[in-house]
Amino acid sequence: MVEAGLRADAERNRQRILVAAEELFLERGAGVSLEEVAKRAKVGIGTLYRRFPSREALLAATSNERFVSVAETSRARDAYADPADALRGFLEELAVNTSVYQSLAASLGTVIQHGTPGCNAITAEGQRLLRLSQEAGIIRQDASFDDMICVVSAIAIAVEKDSAPVPRVAHLVDLLLNGMRVR
Numbered sequence: 001m002v003e004a005g006l007r008a009d010a011e012r013n014r015q016r017i018l019v020a021a022e023e024l025f026l027e028r029g030a031g032v033s034l035e036e037v038a039k040r041a042k043v044g045i046g047t048l049y050r051r052f053p054s055r056e057a058l059l060a061a062t063s064n065e066r067f068v069s070v071a072e073t074s075r076a077r078d079a080y081a082d083p084a085d086a087l088r089g090f091l092e093e094l095a096v097n098t099s100v101y102q103s104l105a106a107s108l109g110t111v112i113q114h115g116t117p118g119c120n121a122i123t124a125e126g127q128r129l130l131r132l133s134q135e136a137g138i139i140r141q142d143a144s145f146d147d148m149i150c151v152v153s154a155i156a157i158a159v160e161k162d163s164a165p166v167p168r169v170a171h172l173v174d175l176l177l178n179g180m181r182v183r
Helices: 008-028 034-041 045-051 055-079 083-098 105-111 117-135 145-159 165-180
Strands: none
Touching: 008 034, 008 045, 008 055, 034 045, 034 055, 055 083, 055 105, 055 117, 083 117, 083 145, 083 165, 105 145, 117 145, 145 165
């Protein structure tokens, strides 16, 4: 994603930071030092902080495309999935994509507040699916989007080290939705 209004050299630095961060986050997790990210990107730490003022802002930027994809895949389900199945699929995909980097899940609630297209898409889609499920009388009225993000974070943390997390995610999302169902 190209940031509007950046000089060519600033955009190159931004892209190098994103590539270095992606590599390091995949290798060692989201807790890697930002100094290491700057070093691998061959930029100064001040350059990194000008583009990404916090670890969460950098995590939001590196997760952007995955989050956009989760939201788009979820929207595509509208043609064939009922609200409960659509919400289940969204939560499963979000949990799996949140466990891509070890330790990303612990800060998901903060990360998605950074206003990247991916963060905005995840928030809008999650709120939409929750509202549809509540209107259909499937999900309790007192359940909120923030509640879902807290539990998705917990699920992603629980499966971070699993060699095959998808079946476990599906089971844990099932437990979550059973707790959120209208009785």
